[in-house]
Amino acid sequence: MRGAVIHAPGDVRFEDRADPTIQAPTDAVIRMAVTCVCGSDLWDYRGINAVTSPTPMGHEYAGIVEEVGADVTTIKPGQFVIGSFFASDNTCEICQAGFQTSCVHREPVGAGGAGGAEYLRVPLADGTLVATPEAPSDNLLPSLLAASDVLGTGWFGAVAAGVQPGSTVAVVGDGAVGLLGILAARELGAERIIAMSRHEARQKPATEFGATDIVTERGDDGVAAVKELTGGLGAHSVIEAVGTQESMMQAIRSARPGGAVGYVGVAHDVTLPGEELFYSHVRLLGGPAPVRRFLPDLIDRVWRGTIDPGKVFDLELPLDQVAEGYRAMDERRAIKTLLRP
Amino acid sequence: MRGAVIHAPGDVRFEDRADPTIQAPTDAVIRMAVTCVCGSDLWDYRGINAVTSPTPMGHEYAGIVEEVGADVTTIKPGQFVIGSFFASDNTCEICQAGFQTSCVHREPVGAGGAGGAEYLRVPLADGTLVATPEAPSDNLLPSLLAASDVLGTGWFGAVAAGVQPGSTVAVVGDGAVGLLGILAARELGAERIIAMSRHEARQKPATEFGATDIVTERGDDGVAAVKELTGGLGAHSVIEAVGTQESMMQAIRSARPGGAVGYVGVAHDVTLPGEELFYSHVRLLGGPAPVRRFLPDLIDRVWRGTIDPGKVFDLELPLDQVAEGYRAMDERRAIKTLLRP
Numbered sequence: 200m201r202g203a204v205i206h207a208p209g210d211v212r213f214e215d216r217a218d219p220t221i222q223a224p225t226d227a228v229i230r231m232a233v234t235c236v237c238g239s240d241l242w243d244y245r246g247i248n249a250v251t252s253p254t255p256m257g258h259e260y261a262g263i264v265e266e267v268g269a270d271v272t273t274i275k276p277g278q279f280v281i282g283s284f285f286a287s288d289n290t291c292e293i294c295q296a297g298f299q300t301s302c303v304h305r306e307p308v309g310a311g312g313a314g315g316a317e318y319l320r321v322p323l324a325d326g327t328l329v330a331t332p333e334a335p336s337d338n339l340l341p342s343l344l345a346a347s348d349v350l351g352t353g354w355f356g357a358v359a360a361g362v363q364p365g366s367t368v369a370v371v372g373d374g375a376v377g378l379l380g381i382l383a384a385r386e387l388g389a390e391r392i393i394a395m396s397r398h399e400a401r402q403k404p405a406t407e408f409g410a411t412d413i414v415t416e417r418g419d420d421g422v423a424a425v426k427e428l429t430g431g432l433g434a435h436s437v438i439e440a441v442g443t444q445e446s447m448m449q450a451i452r453s454a455r456p457g458g459a460v461g462y463v464g465v466a467h468d469v470t471l472p473g474e475e476l477f478y479s480h481v482r483l484l485g486g487p488a489p490v491r492r493f494l495p496d497l498i499d500r501v502w503r504g505t506i507d508p509g510k511v512f513d514l515e516l517p518l519d520q521v522a523e524g525y526r527a528m529d530e531r532r533a534i535k536t537l538l539r540p
Numbered sequence: 541m542r543g544a545v546i547h548a549p550g551d552v553r554f555e556d557r558a559d560p561t562i563q564a565p566t567d568a569v570i571r572m573a574v575t576c577v578c579g580s581d582l583w584d585y586r587g588i589n590a591v592t593s594p595t596p597m598g599h600e601y602a603g604i605v606e607e608v609g610a611d612v613t614t615i616k617p618g619q620f621v622i623g624s625f626f627a628s629d630n631t632c633e634i635c636q637a638g639f640q641t642s643c644v645h646r647e648p649v650g651a652g653g654a655g656g657a658e659y660l661r662v663p664l665a666d667g668t669l670v671a672t673p674e675a676p677s678d679n680l681l682p683s684l685l686a687a688s689d690v691l692g693t694g695w696f697g698a699v700a701a702g703v704q705p706g707s708t709v710a711v712v713g714d715g716a717v718g719l720l721g722i723l724a725a726r727e728l729g730a731e732r733i734i735a736m737s738r739h740e741a742r743q744k745p746a747t748e749f750g751a752t753d754i755v756t757e758r759g760d761d762g763v764a765a766v767k768e769l770t771g772g773l774g775a776h777s778v779i780e781a782v783g784t785q786e787s788m789m790q791a792i793r794s795a796r797p798g799g800a801v802g803y804v805g806v807a808h809d810v811t812l813p814g815e816e817l818f819y820s821h822v823r824l825l826g827g828p829a830p831v832r833r834f835l836p837d838l839i840d841r842v843w844r845g846t847i848d849p850g851k852v853f854d855l856e857l858p859l860d861q862v863a864e865g866y867r868a869m870d871e872r873r874a875i876k877t878l879l880r881p
Binding site: 292293296297298300301303359430431432442444447455456457462465466467468469470471472473474476477478479480482483484485486487 | 772783798808809810811812815817828
């Protein structure tokens with residue numbers, strides 16, 4: 200088969216890779232229906248994470264089950280399935296508490312046959328994959344794919360930030376996760392959603408997904424703007440969807456005492472000042488989103504047409520043009536690129 | 541009147557101070573029945589916080605209302621009352637959300653007439669003070685005083701750490717707050733309570749307050765011991781009651797993914813590594829305990845005899861011997877000193 204491989208910063212190639220096979224009796228192999236480029240992959244593409252050897256890329260996936268191992272009981276060949284970037288058994292204590300991305304048996308999906316390819320091996324298939332009620336129509340594919348990562352991640356951000364009916368929510372970051380954090384906050388009943396976005400092209404989708412206010416300032420000025428919109432108090436809930444020192448501090452300082460930050464931007468070189476945090480009274484919860492916790496609900500919402508997170512894909516390319524998909528996101532010409540094998 | 545004043549590290553004196561008076565129509569003045577030395581005052585006593593001028597000390601108090609301002613409506617002269625170290629209006633949005641120590645009108649109690657004295661001015665009396673059903677018997681005084689700070693702080697640590705019936709809880713720190721965190725965890729239904737304590741003299745009260753296991757190791761060894769006691773996963777909830785870099789990291793690393801740390805040790809020179817925190821999946825909430833949120837419930841539990849947090853006082857002195865009270869705590873001869881005017 201063929202798939203995406205990064206060789207060096209800025210150098211993603213579509214090339215021959217070994218076909219994935221069943222390696223453990225709990226594995227499944229799926230034929231990719233759609234895949235995409237993740238914003239977190241840009242850390243490699245931009246050379247911020249070191250690329251030391253050619254590495255398969257991509258970890259968002261939805262497709263048809265081709266084959267399952269002997270111990271797989273609930274997932275069947277022919278089903279259309281969606282999974283998350285970490286495989287999980289979904290039965291251990293940590294999974295049962297809803298933190299499947301820290302499952303005691305977790306494995307990264309895509310190791311040795313990553314998502315940006317024609318086929319994918321998924322470990323722990325029963326615990327990882329969720330099947331749709333039947334084969335989806337083509338127009339649902341982008342939204343179902345979004346559930347695999349960016350929607351589930353934005354959703355976790357909103358849940359971790361404690362969004363409730365009536366909440367005032369601020370969202371730091373206007374990439375795909377931030378935009379779908381807005382959608383999640385709206386679905387969870389937020390009354391006011393402040394999108395912190397300085398990119399005009401992102402403000403329109405932010406508003407479509409549910410933002411009621413746009414704050415274009417960043418850092419301390421952004422915090423001051425959120426405070427002004429919230430009677431001086433700050434937001435009840437803040438979704439952090441960037442992962443830098445500036446964005447984390449902007450998030451913490453935008454939350455009111457007793458409020459919470461759900462941080463889902465992959466943290467890079469972030470250190471939090473303990474004394475400021477202590478006196479802030481802001482609750483923190485974040486990390487790799489346990490998308491599996493939310494998948495059945497998210498698939499159901501997509502299936503019923505309640506939400507349309509697939510709108511976050513504003514560029515669609517054949518999978519063999521994956522390199523252009525990366526370039527477009529790197530250059531901010533696209534929010535998120537959908538790829539079709 | 542006379543009261544405690546710190547002049548320099550190690551130099552606490554009992555000396556004449558101006559009598560507190562009603563300064564705002566929302567004030568009350570109370571005559572102290574009991575007061576005490578707070579572990580957090582040792583930061584000044586040990587010279588870790590700078591002492592730049594003679595400063596009244598003490599912020600834990602319980603006593604009889606002497607006089608109230610014209611706008612005080614619920615608190616009456618003659619009532620026995622307990623309050624917390626921050627005055628709060630108890631009506632603003634932040635108070636209503638249970639974070640009275642971040643009240644938009646908060647004031648430190650004791651500014652200009654601190655708690656280690658014969659009389660005390662309490663601002664925002666209606667929002668700050670809670671009266672007992674009637675005059676308490678003498679044997680209840682230590683426990684009612686404990687509710688003013690150390691019990692309420694340990695309780696907040698347990699609540700912030702999400703302690704629930706059946707939880708496994710670890711407690712970092714064996715001072716008065718840590719010990720009463722153990723009591724709080726037990727009252728909230730924890731099944732297993734691991735006290736992290738290396739001081740033999742503290743292990744006995746820890747067990748009396750509800751600890752089921754003692755871990756004497758600190759740092760990484762302490763974390764390993766907690767993991768071993770919890771099937772490799774870590775505790776559901778960890779109460780941090782020290783405030784140092786080592787104790788915070790010990791707390792975070794002792795919690796399982798999806799678990800939580802309630803940190804109530806006043807943070808000193810703590811910086812948290814963002815990436816480790818991100819991948820830990822540990823929820824953080826802490827800060828100055830909103831004791832006022834819990835006071836009615838805590839007073840009720842003391843009144844009914846359900847809990848006896850006053851046992852945390854293992855030294856009792858007349859107030860004029862306050863200097864010896866500090867020395868005994870500094871030298872770890874006492875966990876906590878009760879002072880009677």
